[in-house]
Amino acid sequence: MTHADDSTTAPPAGAPAKAPAKDPRELPDVSGLVVGVLGGTGDQGRGLAYRLGRAGQQVIIGSRSAERARSAAEELGAGVEGADNAECARRSDVVIVAVPWDGHAGILESLRAELAGKLVVDCVNPLGFDKQGAYALTPDEGSAAQQAAALLPDSRVTAAFHHLSAVLLQDPEVEQIDTDVMVLGEVRADTDIVQALAARIPGMRGVFAGRLRNAHQVESLVANLISVNRRYKAHAGLRLTDV
Numbered sequence: 621m622t623h624a625d626d627s628t629t630a631p632p633a634g635a636p637a638k639a640p641a642k643d644p645r646e647l648p649d650v651s652g653l654v655v656g657v658l659g660g661t662g663d664q665g666r667g668l669a670y671r672l673g674r675a676g677q678q679v680i681i682g683s684r685s686a687e688r689a690r691s692a693a694e695e696l697g698a699g700v701e702g703a704d705n706a707e708c709a710r711r712s713d714v715v716i717v718a719v720p721w722d723g724h725a726g727i728l729e730s731l732r733a734e735l736a737g738k739l740v741v742d743c744v745n746p747l748g749f750d751k752q753g754a755y756a757l758t759p760d761e762g763s764a765a766q767q768a769a770a771l772l773p774d775s776r777v778t779a780a781f782h783h784l785s786a787v788l789l790q791d792p793e794v795e796q797i798d799t800d801v802m803v804l805g806e807v808r809a810d811t812d813i814v815q816a817l818a819a820r821i822p823g824m825r826g827v828f829a830g831r832l833r834n835a836h837q838v839e840s841l842v843a844n845l846i847s848v849n850r851r852y853k854a855h856a857g858l859r860l861t862d863v
Contacts, residue, residue, distance in 0.1 A: 673697075675822070717768060740776065745764070779805065
């Protein structure tokens with residue numbers, strides 16, 4: 621008698637052997653990629669540029685003002701370069717979007733041509749603030765990442781790097797950033813690249829966390845982390861267990 625959970629049935633004669641499942645911990649070598657950071661003169665963008673540059677990645681930070689970007693890059697060191705947003709997008713293989721939420725749509729729309737064919741990593745958190753603290757906003761598209769995907773139809777949009785402390789990222793005395801990075805996207809090869817970039821930063825680990833339709837709750841969780849940090853005077857991140 622054969623049971624439904626038996627796995628001993630041989631494949632039909634002449635059928636190709638099934639390829640073994642890919643190990644999700646096997647990630648590509650991304651050391652040769654150029655990473656651009658739009659919003660690289662802001663706290664989050666500067667911190668990511670500094671950490672990736674310090675890890676040996678070639679990094680270009682972008683700003684509306686090329687002069688401001690070059691000045692910020694000089695301050696960061698670690699081989700980081702500065703350019704205006706359009707040049708940053710053109711010269712980069714992977715572009716991290718770390719701009720303020722209120723300028724998100726406008727900046728991406730203006731760079732649609734330069735970002736065509738690029739791997740775009742959106743780390744923007746749509747948040748509002750009032751007397752009770754931070755709270756999540758819900759964009760019409762569902763999330764900042766989904767808005768980016770709608771505005772950039774010729775780009776490969778992913779989402780990651782939402783839950784990092786800009787203070788820790790920019791502190792040269794901090795050797796490791798002890799946190800996981802939740803990575804979302806539609807194509808495994810793209811999310812693998814982003815996970816591998818996260819792993820270039822000592823202490824960090826990139827973990828696949830679903831498709832872009834799940835980005836809203838990941839972006840929103842930052843409001844909770846802000847509350848944690850205010851109460852405990854901390855720079856909290858995330859760790860996922862049993863992965």
